[in-house]
Amino acid sequence: MPSLVEFLQSIVNGIGLGLIYGLVGIGFCVIYNASGIVNFAQGVFVMLGGMVCQVLLAELGLPIWLAIMVTIPLVALSGMVMEFAIVRPMMHRGATLFAIILATLAAQIMIERITLITFGDRPRTFSEFTSGGPFKIGGVAIGYQLFWILGCGALLVFLLWLFFTRTRVGRALRACSQNSEAAQLLGVPVSQMMLVAFALSAALGAIAGILVTPTQYTAYNVGTPFGVNGFIAAIIGGFGRAGGALAGGLLLGVLQALAIVALGAGFKNVAALSALLVVLLLFPNGLFAGFGSAARSQ
Amino acid sequence: MALLSVREATKRFGGLLANEAISFDVEEGELLAVIGPNGAGKTTLFNVISGAYPPTSGSIHFDGRDITGASPHGVAHAGLVRTYQLVQLFKNLTVAENVEIGSHRVTRGGVFSALFRPHWMQQQEKSVSVGARELLRFVGLEAQADDPADTLPYGRQRLLEVARALAARPRLLLLDEPAAGLNTQETEALAEVISRIHLGGTTVILIEHDMSLVMKIAQRIVVLDFGKKIAEGAPDEIKSHPDVIAAYLGGTEILDA
Amino acid sequence: MTSHAITSTEPTSVGWRSALPIAAVAVVAAYGLMSSDYVVTVLGFAFIYAIFCTGLNFFMGYTGQASFGQSAFAAIGGYGSAILCTDYGWEPLLALIATMAISGVVAAVVGYPTLRLRGHYLAMATFALGLIAYEITIEWTSLTQGYMGYAGIPPLGLGGFELATLKQQFIAIVVMALIGVGVASRLRQSRFGRALASIAGSELAARALGVDIARYKLVAFVIAALYASAAGSLFAHFVGFISPEIYGTSMVIQSFAMLYLGGIGTTWGPMLGAVIVSVLPEALRGLKEMQDIAYTAILIFILIFAPRGLAGLTVLFRRARRPALGKA
Numbered sequence: 001m002p003s004l005v006e007f008l009q010s011i012v013n014g015i016g017l018g019l020i021y022g023l024v025g026i027g028f029c030v031i032y033n034a035s036g037i038v039n040f041a042q043g044v045f046v047m048l049g050g051m052v053c054q055v056l057l058a059e060l061g062l063p064i065w066l067a068i069m070v071t072i073p074l075v076a077l078s079g080m081v082m083e084f085a086i087v088r089p090m091m092h093r094g095a096t097l098f099a100i101i102l103a104t105l106a107a108q109i110m111i112e113r114i115t116l117i118t119f120g121d122r123p124r125t126f127s128e129f130t131s132g133g134p135f136k137i138g139g140v141a142i143g144y145q146l147f148w149i150l151g152c153g154a155l156l157v158f159l160l161w162l163f164f165t166r167t168r169v170g171r172a173l174r175a176c177s178q179n180s181e182a183a184q185l186l187g188v189p190v191s192q193m194m195l196v197a198f199a200l201s202a203a204l205g206a207i208a209g210i211l212v213t214p215t216q217y218t219a220y221n222v223g224t225p226f227g228v229n230g231f232i233a234a235i236i237g238g239f240g241r242a243g244g245a246l247a248g249g250l251l252l253g254v255l256q257a258l259a260i261v262a263l264g265a266g267f268k269n270v271a272a273l274s275a276l277l278v279v280l281l282l283f284p285n286g287l288f289a290g291f292g293s294a295a296r297s298q
Numbered sequence: 299m300a301l302l303s304v305r306e307a308t309k310r311f312g313g314l315l316a317n318e319a320i321s322f323d324v325e326e327g328e329l330l331a332v333i334g335p336n337g338a339g340k341t342t343l344f345n346v347i348s349g350a351y352p353p354t355s356g357s358i359h360f361d362g363r364d365i366t367g368a369s370p371h372g373v374a375h376a377g378l379v380r381t382y383q384l385v386q387l388f389k390n391l392t393v394a395e396n397v398e399i400g401s402h403r404v405t406r407g408g409v410f411s412a413l414f415r416p417h418w419m420q421q422q423e424k425s426v427s428v429g430a431r432e433l434l435r436f437v438g439l440e441a442q443a444d445d446p447a448d449t450l451p452y453g454r455q456r457l458l459e460v461a462r463a464l465a466a467r468p469r470l471l472l473l474d475e476p477a478a479g480l481n482t483q484e485t486e487a488l489a490e491v492i493s494r495i496h497l498g499g500t501t502v503i504l505i506e507h508d509m510s511l512v513m514k515i516a517q518r519i520v521v522l523d524f525g526k527k528i529a530e531g532a533p534d535e536i537k538s539h540p541d542v543i544a545a546y547l548g549g550t551e552i553l554d555a
Numbered sequence: 556m557t558s559h560a561i562t563s564t565e566p567t568s569v570g571w572r573s574a575l576p577i578a579a580v581a582v583v584a585a586y587g588l589m590s591s592d593y594v595v596t597v598l599g600f601a602f603i604y605a606i607f608c609t610g611l612n613f614f615m616g617y618t619g620q621a622s623f624g625q626s627a628f629a630a631i632g633g634y635g636s637a638i639l640c641t642d643y644g645w646e647p648l649l650a651l652i653a654t655m656a657i658s659g660v661v662a663a664v665v666g667y668p669t670l671r672l673r674g675h676y677l678a679m680a681t682f683a684l685g686l687i688a689y690e691i692t693i694e695w696t697s698l699t700q701g702y703m704g705y706a707g708i709p710p711l712g713l714g715g716f717e718l719a720t721l722k723q724q725f726i727a728i729v730v731m732a733l734i735g736v737g738v739a740s741r742l743r744q745s746r747f748g749r750a751l752a753s754i755a756g757s758e759l760a761a762r763a764l765g766v767d768i769a770r771y772k773l774v775a776f777v778i779a780a781l782y783a784s785a786a787g788s789l790f791a792h793f794v795g796f797i798s799p800e801i802y803g804t805s806m807v808i809q810s811f812a813m814l815y816l817g818g819i820g821t822t823w824g825p826m827l828g829a830v831i832v833s834v835l836p837e838a839l840r841g842l843k844e845m846q847d848i849a850y851t852a853i854l855i856f857i858l859i860f861a862p863r864g865l866a867g868l869t870v871l872f873r874r875a876r877r878p879a880l881g882k883a
Contacts, residue, residue: 388756412745
């Protein structure tokens with residue numbers, strides 16, 4: 001029987017990880033809303049964020065703030081390349097939905113393999129942003145990195161809200177999600193908006209990867225679990241709603257942390273994936289969807 | 299007894315009452331048209347009859363059986379076959395294959411008979427193929443039998459859809475605006491095909507916007523407006539029915555045929 | 556337009572159309588038999604994948620659905636055969652058939668709720684199935700020996716007669732792949748196959764013609780699982796060793812590259828794609844790690860520029876004789 005301290009500790013850990021899932025989930029939503037596509041390569045941005053940052057720190061000896069400032073645009077660029085080189089030509093040619101999904105999955109595996117060949121399969125990590133800690137309340141240890149995750153996460157959510165409600169580009173993005181044809185008629189350049197969406201989504205993934213890596217590690221293959229968990233977060237939140245994805249991520253993170261305490265870490269991915277199936281089958285509109293909304297998937 | 303009997307069929311979407319207590323009968327061998335201004339609830343009525351969604355209340359009986367709330371394929375299996383307002387062809391298949399698929403209802407066999415091809419299965423395949431060609435001849439598409447369906451001009455796609463529905467040997471054929479988007483010539487060809495189907499003994503219900511078509515071939519007409527049945531009768535009665543005229547005067551349609 | 560194109564009856568045209576690919580397979584197989592064991596191994600993998608892809612084609616090509624997790628059923632076949640033959644001394648062929656039955660049952664049970672989903676949700680749910688199977692092969696070490704993998708799996712055999720050499724096994728695999736294609740082709744050209752094609756074409760129209768969509772999707776999914784399971788078992792017997800990586804996401808990507816390259820929805824496309832995609836990296840003498848990159852690159856290229864694949868070219872060819880048609 002886990003003690004109260006263990007219980008509280010896993011909730012604290014779960015909140016940190018859940019926020020990361022939430023950021024990945026928002027990344028899914030941003031692209032989905034702009035283009036109607038679920039980017040199966042979303043998790044790879046998390047991997048790239050951690051990996052590129054680590055390489056800049058360890059092999060080029062950059063200071064952390066500079067490494068972060070370089071990593072985020074680089075990963076955002078990779079997202080733009082994905083949109084420009086793969087998704088856009090396919091949409092132009094009227095490719096089927098499954099074909100586009102498949103292409104993004106292929107892109108993920110390609111990036112993973114390139115990373116594997118370039119940087120090897122050694123797990124990598126870097127130290128927390130601020131040394132010292134952990135901070136202790138009762139028996140519960142809270143690493144300083146968790147404060148960074150919480151602080152940056154909250155700041156990011158606020159900035160996203162500002163972006164989508166106060167800026168011209170953000171509002172145009174939202175117009176695309178509501179009705180791309182109407183948006184086009186109103187003079188919103190829809191194809192440029194997709195580029196913006198992929199860049200933004202990749203940047204969110206990168207930030208998530210940079211934030212989370214000091215608390216665990218990064219390796220060429222960490223993308224899929226983050227991608228899957230982010231997707232679950234987005235689904236719990238009723239796909240497409242950024243706020244819902246964030247709440248879904250937090251819920252998922254805490255549940256997972258508790259499951260690990262109860263069941264052991266071995267089958268944690270199996271548990272998460274099974275949760276995905278259950279949510280998909282039972283709550284296709286998300287856990288927070290009102291009972292009145294009858295629209296099923298698509 | 300009537301072949302199809304719709305009783306007090308009501309369909310509500312949230313606050314919108316799309317069909318309100320609609321009742322009518324269709325006799326065996328009849329050609330009935332359902333007309334009404336845009337948004338009168340015609341397609342909703344078709345969807346309710348064909349099982350796309352169940353009515354909120356009311357009942358539908360077909361051939362003496364209660365089919366209220368039955369699944370679409372169950373309704374089709376009972377012999378009530380429909381077409382859609384937007385052409386729904388199997389685009390990547392040939393014209394002949396489209397019609398062959400139509401025979402699903404009146405054939406049998408699954409994985410094992412497909413694999414081991416017993417004698418009856420071979421006979422059936424032959425008759426499916428021959429039957430498809432006959433139906434294509436019936437609608438005048440035999441020359442295009444081996445073309446991919448999506449290469450047909452729109453008017454002919456409509457005819458193909460009708461041929462495919464006929465391959466299911468329906469007892470009742472529901473045609474949802476079959477003349478939508480057709481030019482005058484194409485509409486005439488279609489009207490002629492529908493008349494021949496009817497003469498062949500198949501019962502037909504037709505939703506249609508094109509009044510000249512309806513007045514020419516329908517025996518009886520049901521008029522909907524704002525989800526309610528406002529009139530029912532022979533074409534001549536409908537033309538002079540005051541409620542119908544009022545309903546159509548409000549819209550852009552003209553009852554002149 | 557001449558009339559004899561129409562009057563030519565179906566059986567004869569099927570006759571010569573399938574004779575050519577069978578002859579081509581015979582040539583490839585004969586070439587393999589006259590070459591080194593290394594070439595036989597590469598071609599053996601190709602035909603095992605041909606079986607897997609022919610099954611996948613049932614669900615994706617004929618029925619127009621998507622499963623990103625067929626590797627799960629290959630894992631059931633592979634690990635099932637490995638465990639039954641190594642630990643319990645079963646006949647390999649019997650184990651192959653038994654694991655196919657298990658995969659079929661699992662596919663039916665899992666597919667029943669899952670196949671109600673559409674679009675992205677179906678893709679993600681099936682992807683999750685594959686990942687779950689992968690995680691289980693890693694974590695359930697008492698059953699699967701985890702990352703260590705399962706070694707010492709006996710070669711294929713029948714009634715005490717073991718196919719001792721690589722080449723004998725290769726012949727068995729080629730024959731089974733041909734049977735697999737033959738079965739697929741027969742099923743496609745039947746009432747059953749037409750019902751699947753109707754679902755791919757338009758679900759609305761299919762159900763209006765009396766096709767029970769949910770049932771046919773499920774049957775197609777189960778058939779695809781049977782093929783995948785057989786391929787997984789054959790792989791285990793052919794190599795004698797399996798590990799989780801074999802049935803991981805790269806299997807999914809490889810099979811999609813093959814399916815799309817060869818021509819999704821066609822009879823011989825899956826096999827054609829399987830042979831080309833298997834041989835290509837070998838011909839390029841690429842590093843082992845580069846293989847996946849090559850597969851993903853091929854797949855993305857095909858998806859963008861030639862979604863109908865190589866077999867689609869024959870359609871273009873046939874159409875080219877008609878007055879020009881705008882779209883492919």
